[in-house]
Amino acid sequence: MQVRRDEEIAGVRLMKVRDLLRWADDGPIHLSAISDRLHCDRAKAELVQNALLEAGYIEINPNASGQNCYIASDLGRQLCNAKFVRRITRTEADELVADFLERVRLVNGRDELTHRVREVRVFGSYIEDAADLGDVDLAVDFRPRRSTHVEEAQARAKQSGKTIGNFLQLITFGQREVRQILKNRSPYLSIHEFGEVEALGAKYRVLFRTDAT
Known part of the structure; x- marks a missing residue:
């Protein structure tokens, strides 16, 4: 998987999203983690979370009791290995x-x-x-x-x-x-x-x- 260096989602570089997903590994991704890792407030974190969910990079964690807990999807794991190079x-x-x-x-x-x-x-x-x-x-x-x-x-x-x-x-x-x-x-x-x-x-x-x- 290759991604442009300047490619963004919800105003955040995909390179930073990749780093977030790598940090989470196979573990849960909460809104607080998005806010902390991307250095943004809760409102911005919610925008990013919804955008990642819609784009298919994260999915609902089937092992979590709450509804606002996510994990990296197959596409998200591909992003973890993405190469950021110019076209x-x-x-x-x-x-x-x-x-x-x-x-x-x-x-x-x-x-x-x-x-x-x-x-x-x-x-x-x-x-x-x-x-x-x-x-x-x-x-x-x-x-x-x-x-x-x-x-x-x-x-x-x-x-x-x-x-x-x-x-x-x-x-x-x-x-x-x-x-x-x-x-x-x-x-x-x-x-x-x-x-x-x-x-x-x-x-x-x-x-x-x-x-x-």
Whole structure:
């Protein structure tokens, strides 16, 4: 989820709302907390609370006995992870996509990596007529090169010198490594699971496809 730095709700920057929801975590959000965290009076806090409820960022807390207690909704939790970056032009987006596809070709040519890319689909605002975009949504089909990719991933993780948090991260190191190469730390490239496009029923365009498995 990406949000403009200047985007507001009820006169409050969404960046501050994000900080409020992060502070609340999965806990209850009361009017007093909105007032305290946003440094506003009760009347302003009520306006913000109603706006957040209407926009779907918060919802009634089902575990609270009172009616004026809320928690972050699914959309609110997405906002907690939002990136606040400037929007990019269509030309900039095209350049990012071209560079991304070049990295796909380079990755597929590097046999030492555990995974390769079979297909890339773009969806969301990029395939629409918008003059500017918040990000570029890409669904990538990663395929292991060899049946030994799990063992190779563990070896590459050890060679990297990085601290691996758990066993799942260890055995998926190879695919995550390829994903990081493709993303190239760009805040404007959102790499999604390949099946997400169908799950969302979203329109898409195929940018890259190879018959190799």
